[in-house]
Amino acid sequence: MTDTLTPSVTQAASSSPVEQVRRIVTEIPGPRSRELQERRNAVVSSGVSSVLPVFIARAHGGIVVDVDGNQFIDLGAGIGVTTIGHTDQAVVEAAAGQLNDVIHTLFTITPYEEYVRVAELLAEHTPGDFAKKTVLVNSGAEAVENGVKIARKYTGRPGVAVLEHAYHGRTNLTMAMNFKAAPYSTGFGPFAGDIYRAPNSYPYHDGLSGAAAAKRTIDYLEKTVGASDLACLVVEPIQGEGGFIVPADGYLPALQEWCTATGIVFIADEIQSGMARTGAYFASEHFGLVPDLVLTAKGIAGGLPLAGVTGRAEIMDASQPGGLGGTFGGNPVAAAAAVAVFEQIESSGLLAEAARIENTLRPALERLAAKYDIIGEVRGRGAMLAVELVQPGTRDTTKEPNPAAVTAVTAAAAQQGVIVLTAGSYGNVIRFLPSLAVSDELIADAVSVIDDALAAL
Numbered sequence: 001m002t003d004t005l006t007p008s009v010t011q012a013a014s015s016s017p018v019e020q021v022r023r024i025v026t027e028i029p030g031p032r033s034r035e036l037q038e039r040r041n042a043v044v045s046s047g048v049s050s051v052l053p054v055f056i057a058r059a060h061g062g063i064v065v066d067v068d069g070n071q072f073i074d075l076g077a078g079i080g081v082t083t084i085g086h087t088d089q090a091v092v093e094a095a096a097g098q099l100n101d102v103i104h105t106l107f108t109i110t111p112y113e114e115y116v117r118v119a120e121l122l123a124e125h126t127p128g129d130f131a132k133k134t135v136l137v138n139s140g141a142e143a144v145e146n147g148v149k150i151a152r153k154y155t156g157r158p159g160v161a162v163l164e165h166a167y168h169g170r171t172n173l174t175m176a177m178n179f180k181a182a183p184y185s186t187g188f189g190p191f192a193g194d195i196y197r198a199p200n201s202y203p204y205h206d207g208l209s210g211a212a213a214a215k216r217t218i219d220y221l222e223k224t225v226g227a228s229d230l231a232c233l234v235v236e237p238i239q240g241e242g243g244f245i246v247p248a249d250g251y252l253p254a255l256q257e258w259c260t261a262t263g264i265v266f267i268a269d270e271i272q273s274g275m276a277r278t279g280a281y282f283a284s285e286h287f288g289l290v291p292d293l294v295l296t297a298k299g300i301a302g303g304l305p306l307a308g309v310t311g312r313a314e315i316m317d318a319s320q321p322g323g324l325g326g327t328f329g330g331n332p333v334a335a336a337a338a339v340a341v342f343e344q345i346e347s348s349g350l351l352a353e354a355a356r357i358e359n360t361l362r363p364a365l366e367r368l369a370a371k372y373d374i375i376g377e378v379r380g381r382g383a384m385l386a387v388e389l390v391q392p393g394t395r396d397t398t399k400e401p402n403p404a405a406v407t408a409v410t411a412a413a414a415q416q417g418v419i420v421l422t423a424g425s426y427g428n429v430i431r432f433l434p435s436l437a438v439s440d441e442l443i444a445d446a447v448s449v450i451d452d453a454l455a456a457l
């Protein structure tokens with residue numbers, strides 16, 4: 001098959017270092033990317049869209065290099081997946097070593113140590129000092145599905161509570177758990193039932209204290225479904241696609257207290273916020289939460305597909321043998337990579353690196369907010385920061401969403417070699433999810449590009 005690949009694609013296998021600088025050498029997208037885009041349009045479903053149609057040939061640290069030789073500062077990290085950096089050498093070596101040892105057996109036929117090691121590391125690093133067990137799967141949505149399955153089995157109850165602005169995936173069950181219909185679920189029904197969506201805490205918009213917002217959420221769920229019919233409450237400690245919404249102090253602990261008192265399994269979807277992203281292993285720690293179950297995916301294996309459900313042993317063991325699993329779940333190569341990610345978090349002090357990024361990026365974004373009144377709020381934790389853009393003159397009043405400005409800024413940034421992602425139920429949030437390998441210099445450079453883009457509006 002190699003002879004059918006373009007030269008630039010075969011070059012991707014080379015391991016020459018990627019200089020950590022932004023460099024644009026063609027128009028964006030460049031000629032080779034445009035050629036590939038045409039081929040793609042002919043054979044890839046248009047249901048799979050891309051934010052930026054530049055085809056990536058190589059990546060390292062915080063930089064991705066396209067097939068035309070343009071180098072982008074990557075502030076998206078594949079939506080918070082390459083948290084420890086692109087092609088981190090420890091991950092590359094662990095995965096390569098594992099490829100030579102064993103690629104697949106299926107853990108449910110004949111097990112292997114790497115799966116067990118990942119479960120040990122998750123038990124050690126997820127919040128809570130009690131016996132924990134894990135099931136490994138392939139994707140975030142699959143982790144959510146399994147979390148719900150396990151909670152239903154354990155409680156014998158059907159209902160699933162979720163929050164406004166939540167995002168949990170694209171499978172049938174998770175489509176029904178998302179807040180936003182378009183584009184995730186429009187036309188894809190019928191959807192799973194017994195899902196109840198409650199108001200969340202969104203301090204910039206609702207102005208409520210954590211206690212008041214929690215009372216509103218709990219009253220709503222008590223009224224519309226009743227705790228005794230709820231198997232679980234699934235929350236993202238910091239909401240991801242919803243716009244990096246950080247709940248008011250006390251909100252999540254009050255929800256957890258209610259769940260504990262009423263026998264509802266409290267599930268933290270840490271798929272985006274977990275694995276050192278926010279300066280803690282898990283964002284739950286910032287709020288003093290000890291979830292019954294923690295869902296992981298995205299950053300757990302340095303870019304390889306892996307996800308997990310980890311939690312209280314008695315809940316995780318409620319399932320009958322054979323009830324959990326799947327052909328590729330906990331694949332040896334992905335599991336070996338995950339072990340390397342955990343080791344790197346410790347040996348390279350990556351929790352502190354997330355704090356370093358916050359200390360550099362947050363003040364820079366706050367300086368932009370002082371300069372541009374369409375920046376309504378700067379929020380987030382660690383290397384999970386966002387700005388919400390509003391219509392001019394509304395940031396202290398009606399806070400009208402300004403998705404057009406977000407589109408313009410992210411498009412202009414891409415032209416200058418900065419990949420930055422959007423978020424928010426109204427498309428009016430710019431989210432910053434850099435890898436923890438991004439230097440302060442690259443952050444400063446990227447912020448100056450965004451500053452120019454805001455000035456040009």
Ligand SMILES: *Cc1c(COP(=O)(O)O)cnc(C)c1O
Binds near residue numbers: 168169240271272297
């Ligand atoms: C990305 C994401 C998911 C879904 O993960 P996939 O691997 O894309 O299925 C679920 N929950 C949250 C919070 C996410 O950010």
